[in-house]
Amino acid sequence: MTTLTAPPKTASPPVRPRTSPRAGAWKRRIPLLPALIFTIIVTQLPFVATLVISTLQWNILKPGERHFVGLSNFKFVFTDERLRTAVLNTVVLTASVVLISVVLGLGLAMLLDRRFLGRGLARTMLIAPFLVMPVAAALLWKHAIYNPDYGLLNGTLNAVWRLFGAANGPTVDWVSSYPMPAVVISLVWQWTPFMMLILLAGLQAQPGDVLEAARMDGASALQTFRHITLPHLRQYIELGVLLGTIYVVQTFDAVYTITQGGPGSQTTNLPYEIYLTMFRKYEYGQAAAAGVVVVLGSIVIATFALRTIASLFREEVSR
């Protein structure tokens, strides 16, 4: 395309700014101000209120006993054994879901990166789990798959056993016997498509000439993958891991629906524990304090995520 703007032949008289640049900038911002104020109100005020509430002893069922207790709710959050377990469960749950789904997503993305008949259809179907509502997905796993009576897993076991002449297969109570894997697997099913999408984008952004050069130099497929594809994908993987982490940390639906945090508190993660504090214990102060701690943790992770995105953009620009 050619540029149409030709340089002016005669020097036009310099336009004198009528107002200072600062004021001009503000003038341009004025129409945006209502939106800005609205955003501040809806995003920041609740947080400020949460901060205030986190310093109160406030049980909604005991009116008249609400009073200021300083930081003792935070002390409770950091010393309570159940909350410590919840933190640990949250870490285990998040780390395993994100890592497994990145690995599976990478594998699927590599497959989808090749040309084959029906690729579009395969891609659409692979993305589908990510589009299912979390609650619906959790219900599906709980009832259609894990249920010991009529679930798919035990049904398959029974069918295999019957092939060999036995009357009934073993009745495995999946959710009670393997609570954490049960939750993790259902979430991996949901999150693998997300990772796959990001990594597929990365793979398709791979410069073809470099790959061709590698092939000409006699590099094996494995070598090409290790030394060219993987380094190229690094930032996409980082992005997937960080975005995935931010969302999976907040997992509620799967825990609530599949295990109710149990057995015991083996799958109780932070969001579910906060829910219990809020709606079973009605201790608003404690719930708010725990919420503040989670938000601070999420901000730390989010900062890393934003940095990764920024570095991705830098790479694009420098190319």
Add this chain to the structure above:
Amino acid sequence: MPSTRYALIAGAAATALLATACSGAGAGGSSGGGGKRINVLMVGNPQMEDIAKLTKSTFTKDTGIKVNFTVLPENELRDKVTQDIATQAGQYDVATIGAYEVPIWTKNGWLHELGSYADKDTAFDKADLLKPMVQSLSGADGKLYALPFYGESSMLMYNKDVMKAKGVTVPEHPTWQQIADIAAKVDGAEPGMRGICLRGLAGWGELGAPLTSVVNTFGGTWFTKDWKAQVDSPAFRKATNFYVDLVKKHGEAGAAQSGFTECLNAMSQKKVAMWYDATSAAGSLEDPASSKIAGHVGYAYAPTVQTKSSGWLWAWAWAMPKTTKNADAAAKFMLWASSKKYESLVGDKLGWARVPSGKRASTYAIPQYQKAAGSFGDITLKSIEGADPANPGTQPRPTVGVQYVAIPEFQDLGTKVTQEISAAIAGKTSVDKALNDGQKLAADVAKNYQK
């Protein structure tokens, strides 16, 4: 992902609360003026859906009072109604609450006294209400604070065909030992069939309800009269061990995840031979549309050990928050909804099996109802009458209530302790450890009440 930021729920909800709290008493959501429109919040049970259908053509037509219904599932209802009433938001003129909430909310001064309205309405016939119902819906001052809509106790339900095939007779008043023996005998009577269904799903209103009724009859209690925690006492231990052993050995598949709904399913699909649960389950078991054993169910009283009866007691009842500005119209609605007239209206229009029963002695004398509820009506009535909410075990209690402790902390305490016991059922921990941990939690709660 559309999952909500639960971290911020606390903030958002609390801000809403603050806002309503600040605006104070002026925040009445219901329309002022003539008071010819009331807002009703109800739990989404079939009986409530029926009344939502019938109100316009009868109650509104007769009185001119329009009724707006909000229907929510039980857990959401509790959250919403608690917050609405606790913050004095005053959005609702009538709300359905359970027997657990009445004493707690009454103590907080959140509810309107209703006994005087009931006394004034002669057609209502307050004396006809079952005594345990009145008792569990009254405050410490002895006044009635909620009008029962329907009530339930608990009983043992069994598959008559299986018992016959195995040559077992279930006594009308069984002991828990007899039930354990029968469960062992009928376990595996049909391929994949287990002996008994007992709730194993964590939750004060799930596993907590049947387990507490078993603890009561084994001579245990959550707290003594002077607020000493008893969760690790020998009787509580014995009862819990018995319950957990029975479920582990002969209970339903997936016991640790089975609540009322799962057991109803297992029983009606012939996956278990017996089921100990709410009397209100009978209506569903006898419905041929959803149940494979309709017409083949036998009923027995809740099994006992040391007490004469051990059925629990629950009621869904109408209550009026003090914040209402339409007290008279609201009272009219509540009295109508709990009346004999409404029961026969349901019987005529929707069928007698759907009558909201379990609250009035006269219901069980109606010939059409007797016919519809033939096999279980009598046991239901006698179980409710036999329940003693003030004294359900072998020792005096600090609060009124059979399968729960009527203190605000119990929702949390019961949920956490049953989580551990549910883990014991799943084989992830021992009953001893569960109860030792539970004792610590209970002792913490007890401190709030000891003098």
